[in-house]
Amino acid sequence: MGKLDLSRRSFLKASVLAGVSVYIAPMGSRAFAALFEEKILTPVQWDAANGQAKFRIDGIAKVTGSKVFARDIRATDMPHWPQQQSHAFILRTTQADRRYEGFDLSLLGDELKPDRVVTADDLTRDGLIFPAFYGDDMLLPPGKTPAYLGQAVAILIYHDFARFRFAKDKLKFQNQVIRYGGETGPLERDPWGTFRFVRVGGKTPYDDDIFSSLKDAPVFPSMMRKHQPVWPDGVEHGKLDEQGMFHAGQIQQELDHPSADWLVMEREYNTQSIDTAALEPDNANCWYDAATQSLHMVVPTQAPSEVVDSAVGMVAKCAFPVKNLFIHPCYTVGYGSKDHFNVPFYGLVCAMYADGRPVRLANDRYEQFQTSLKRHAFKMNYRIAVDKNTGLLQSFKAEMEANGGGRCNFSPSVAMVGATAAQSIYYFPKNDLSAVAVASRAIDAGSARGYGTLQSMAATEMMVDEIAAQLNVDPIDFRLKNGLRSGMKNTQGAVPAGAIRVDDVLQKAKIHPLWVNRAKRKAEFEAAHPGKRYGVGFACVQKDFGTGAETSFAKVEFSADGKVSLQHTAAEIGTGVSTSQAIAVAKWLGKPATDVHVAITDWPDLPVVTSGDPYMMSQADQDKLAANPRWSPGYASPSSATNSAFYFTHSTREAARVVFAHGLWPAAMAIWSQGGGGGQAAPLVVRIEDARWVDGKLSAAGLEALPFEQLAKKAHELGLVTGATVHVFNRWQWTESDFEIDGSVERLPLDG
Template identity: 35%
Template structure:
């Protein structure tokens, strides 16, 4: 039984947009302004076609996944997966897509990549292809290859508008390496080969893959026109100082409390008027960290993590087709079949890429058929793969497919940033209280910025982990390198920061001979504290309670006894403990959901987010139960175009007085956004549908005023009931 006991619902623009048989909710979660650019409304996006095969359907007669309102017997996509239905982008062919051409064979494309960023790319040696009957129909490069005998197109002549994430350390944005220049990073694409069909593609792959001398190089490249930057912008400098009782008194200082970011390495400016204050306070903090003091433990260390590959189940793959039917009417329709986290972003970038007036390829609309990605967690967030696929389709003579194998994915897929973090801490040796903390985080990020600067930003916000330290500073930069492009994969900077902090805290516990969990409990954040940014924690915090319960657990209390026993058996044994707190005040997230009720009572949830394997499709399907009394029958994931019906915009100069403005229209999918914000917005859409549609209808049937039953209804066995 679910009850609807909340007070009267106020139908205001700030809370919902839409009412009636379909309710749409746009939730903006705006904690603190981040520099990560939000995705604007995409006027050129069209909803994926009704009944697109990329959205799995349970076969007729299949058992019901639903376990009753708010419960699931198994995942909503479970049957489709275990019965081998087409569900991932790799599974689909052009023939599966309604309305796609069938006369033109599906083309297959291969991406050739650089293996040495230190030398210039000079051309291609594809002689092996002639001998295996696999001459490419088209070879795509950044600049034309001199003396190349086969058909070719170059991207330079298209005047593409590339996404911000493709900028290198020299400020140059590029998809492919221009002839005569050095690659920006290991694995950067140098050419795309388009083959007539999958048979020719397979012959070509056997002839070229792992063969030296296919990608030609020669000599050192000329220096770039612009020198490398030392860090992708913006950089992050956080300073917090809140020490009562000092003479003369010093007001509490933090980014939130003074209302400005501060760069202690620059003079004061109009936009950063407290730089000198931050610099002076850091000198005080460094004195606490380094000047010898009786009864104070001072430790310093450097901690590193390596580059990681996500190794998700499905390497990136996709289909694309530029329908030229509407070329005379402002441009064609670019159709994409992708498994991606960044549905809105990839559709926007694909459309924007051909948006310049002098671009010879005109794209009026983008239709993204979103698939289950088969793993993501940042590894498919602002990947270059969709852009490479889109430009290949724009130049090919029909539908084209690119499907990377495991090696190709490792060679070119997004990675997790490495880290080198140097930290200092000062601790009261008697009480165990953390007195001061300083951290310099350097995160090597690869040869293009991707989301690395924002990953470094979150690493800075996580720089104190879950501890209350009143004297602290954290610097974090995303450092360009020649490594494969890294991005938001796995934790968005949090794991790197937390690993370093927790390792240092363990060293403090050893030095003080204190219980590691007790030490954390003493210093853990509690309600009323502030984070490194100065953001106030105004909700109950359970970190200390978690520590207390962990200390009392037999696994912890008996660890030394068990360790000694296992040592006698020749087994190494240990029990560790670490504390981490999700960064608070990290930015703004726009999330969207539609809940629709069909005449036959069928409920459908529609969302722009995707299920990366974390079960979000099932979670959203059961989120309707609280207000509508049952789970959704269907969930449409990764829908880009439908929400354009709201006609919202998210320009930086807008404000809440404009009913069509929102600070953030949509963001990439992530596990935490789905678990919290996406569930909330689906619940709110369900509430709108109930309050503005079902409840008035029920009151009319009962013959009573809505106010009489408002907040007094309950769902029982699929029926809406009210007292009296």
């Protein structure tokens, strides 16, 4: 094995975690040059007139089929790796109502026997414990009933592809491979999470609430009985949860015995367990080098930092000594299915038992449907009351059940978010929304895009349409009458931030020809096409985005010859974040970044440390930790929760703003003070807010427009700021801090 290339492109050294040195490697020199950014990414084709990119920087690679994903990587692509690629697949149970009693590989004969079989006994003996987030029995031991359909029981490793391929085909769909004992029925377990949000508003939507989750408290079960939540008794002046249940009881009474002026509608809605259909099935390619005590992992992931932390935790105390962990995050397609998914850690296990060979574990399409994280199936019972005279919504009661499947994953928060978003664009004076994430034998469900809201909001929209029909009012007019306006409270008693623009959207939709002429077009189409139907429907929804603890790094710098580079913690999962962040710097630098690197998780320029739970920590604990200026409540968010649309862009733009304010602008002032390019001296007063970029040139107050390249050269000559690394944190508001730059103190919306 050759000596490791210690260039910046090869890897970046991170902090030591639990005694393991972590390295984040953008694929190493040979693979990086041959397969990744330098070959497949095209610099942004910038239309400066309208501030848009002509196409994504990975667009040509995507349409020509040359874009490279983690799934495409083999050992031969990786410098310093052994060249022989091993392969693995997982044996899984297909029944979850009887005891698992082992497996039988006799179908393979001697010729197709695996080179190594890994079972639960191996993991127990060698102390390889999966991250607690994923739960118990990642390989099920004999004698237990599988918790869910498709639970893994063993990993089969082969050191050559042909035998691997034949063996996998030989065992697929063969029921006799897994042995079962007596019938036990499916496991019965308590729900993964249970929530209830009760609100009774004041006299107007803008008055203080009588009771709400934000003002008082959410309601939680007092206990579980037969795996079902038991809610507290309702007491008007009791404890907070008892008060909440009192108001829930009042809401129930009003719906059961409504006023003559009310229309009360009750409906039940169901959604399926749905595959996210990521075009890159889950995979990992990992190698454990015992000689140097190094573990290398090529993984597709939306959350590189989570993989780092979890992998370190797995190897820190196991029987296989690991001093160095190399993580190679790659481009992928995720949309939730690769956020806190378990395949990287099965890949880690494969590497430990492969006799020093790299092992590739990669789902085929059937295995992906059988095992990948799903969108939760929801059962929803809704009751909505509306005043028939005024057309105003009065009350909303919902009971939701999200099927979390066999492992918890993000099911509690998915159920919670589904409930809190069910109101969509509407204002309800009263509500009682409950949600339970049940444990079942279904396939795991996780953080699929929408995070429970697609299920709950779709049901709300169908019901609102039906109510409008019963009231004989236009569906859009009905929505306009009941829209949540700025300053109104949502179903938890919180006032959504920013300007609510429901009216703008609805008014535009109302005058659209497709809507205005829908009845006429329906009649004409159906007369001309017997046996066919024509219809136009309408729905309008809104939800929050982000997780409530968003955080990221960004580094923006420019060279003396005017080349702009960007590094970011965001992972590219098919959303175009690499392009959008390249463009984001143009607001301050007048041009997009041409050298873009994403999924960077090590930041030696800005050594931020984190600890504690950003959602649960007390103010006292936070104040104590914040005494360390390097501390933040979070390190780096995964690419999820639509965070690239706003949260990731903030860090990019703020880094660019620092570079502009302390690099390009003083460089421009220096040039203008000397007469500028056109011999025109600067006027007496020139302010930074007068700055304007036009066609890649900077001007202000009518001064000579200066090309970016000229400014960059001057900034470097004068030793001004030519690069900035920033860290940001948002808990529904940006952290602000004071920074000393060039001798003056500035307050910026950054925490590093």
